[in-house]
Amino acid sequence: MKILLVHQNMPGQYRELLDWLIQQGTHELVFLTQRRNYPEVPGVNKVVYRSHHTPAKDAYGLSRVWEEAAGMGYGAALAAQELKARGFVPDVILGHTGWGELLFMKHVYPDSPILGFFEYFYLAKGGPVGFDPEDPASSTTPFLMQARNTVPFTNLNVVDQGLAPTKWQRDCFPEAFRDKLYVCHDGIRTDKLKPNPDVTLNLGRVGQVSRKDEIFTYVARNMERTRGFHVFMRALPHILKARPNARVLVVGGNDTSYGKKSDQPGGFRAEMEAEVGHLIDWDRTHFLGQVPYGDFQKIIQISRCHIYLTMPFVLSWSLLESMAMEATVVASDVAPVREAITHGETGLLADFFQPQDLAAKVVSVLEDPAKFAHLGRAARKHVIETYDFLSVCLPQHIAQINALVPEDKRIAI
Structure with missing residues (x-):
């Protein structure tokens, strides 16, 4: 089969599917992306496109997202036209709908079915909007959110089939969308993500740490x-005070992926350090930045308790990956997390607005990890049964792709 994958940040949500398709060795794969620095992959023709237009800094706020998406879409369409001129006509197109790359693809390939990834519908009220009293929505928020949704609304008419990775994400879309969206996660490689009782990690001046050390973690x-x-x-100060031998490993960058940026130099980390930094034992607090995927695995495998926090928003891969590695997870008690974690069965849930509730649950796990070890084992079992790539998600995705193409083009599994 000839497959065109479209994602500005290659491979994005297609990481596992792309690897599997490459291993089949029978497909012609072209990946259209903006990511110039992604290494060349044997078996994949990476084609880099550029946006045709970028809005001015003073662009009108209510049309800015559409203007940017239109530039992305037209740039991607021009690159696709060059592919077509060289003889490449895909049997199916798989692409993310969020940034606009698919908007004009039917003008280039009118007979190629498109399966679009719908990640999130921006709610005027709900999700992160108005959730945290410390970050109230402005009077313009409903207008801006509706304007952002011009892109998914348009893409609904572009794609032949859509998908959302979780039920909660699907249900953020208007009811009129939902018949066109099947629900299936990208998939977790539980055959590769496993617990490792012998794992060690070098913490620089601290030296090697292992499962014998009292480590807890936070990742975003x-x-x-x-x-x-x-x-x-x-x-954090409550946890460190209660557990004087504990160390925390914090993974994440100092930028903003979602929501409003911090006004303070040094970002939101500096803002929070100014608030509580004087209460924290910095000798036992390790900010590791963004780490390679292999190091992320070791960090989770070494962790006695993993903290996952989010407002009601897109569920992070890291949560399901941590569960696959049998992490004992303490997570925020919000709807998208409750889709993956049942309190007391596959993890512990804490009130997002009560840091002391979070601290108390983490301290309980650190005090007696054996008492809570069954949560990690149950979490892995749940991920295998619900989110495993090879046995659960891949068959669903291939079935949806095959339904869009003639029988002689279908992928065997």
């Missing part, structure tokens, strides 16, 4: 309000 792409970094920081 960036340290920001949407991912509960302020809640974690406010809980």
Whole structure:
């Protein structure tokens, strides 16, 4: 089969599917992306496109997102036209709908079915909007959110089939969307992500640490309000005081992926350090930045208790990956997390707005990890049964792809 994958940040949500397709060795794979620095992959023709237009800094706020998406879409379409001129016509197109790359793809390939990834619908009220009283929505927020949704609304008519990775994400979309969206996660490689009781990690001047050490962890792409970094920081002094031998490993960048950026130099981390830094034992607090994937695995495997915090928003891969590695997870008690974790069965849930509740649950786990070890084992079992890539998610995705193409083009599994 000839497959065109479209994602500005290659491979994005197609990481596992792309690897599997490459291993089949029978497909012609082209990946359209903006990510110039992604290494060349044998078996994949990486094609880099550029946006055709970028909005001016003073662009009108209510049309800015559409203007940017239109530039992305037209740039991707021009690159696709060059592919077509060289003879490449895909049997199917797989792409993310969020940034606009698919908007004009049917003008280039009118007969190629498109399966679009719908990640999130921006709610005027709900999700992160208005969730945290410390970060109230402005009077313009409903207008801006509706304007952002011009892109998914348009893409609904572009794609032949859509998908959302979780039920909660699907249900953020208007009811009229939902019949066109099947629910299936990207998939977790539970065959590769496993617990490792013999894991060790070098912490520089601290030296090697292992499962014998009292380590707890917090992971997010960036340290920001949407991912509960302020809640974690406010809980941290209580945890460290109660557990004088514990160390915390913090993974994440100092930028903003979601929501409003901090006005303070040094970002949201500096903002929170100014608030609670004088209460924290910095000799036992290790900010590791963004780490390679292999190091992330070791960090989770070595952790006695892993903290996952989020407002009601897109569920992080890191949560399910941590569960696959049998981490004992303490997570925020919000709807998307409750889809993955049942309190007391596959993890512990804490009130997002009560740092002391979070701290108390983490301290309980650190005090007696054996008492809570069954949560990690049950978490891995749940991920295998619900989110495993090879046995659960891949068959669903291939079935949806095959339904869009003639029988002689279908992928065997």
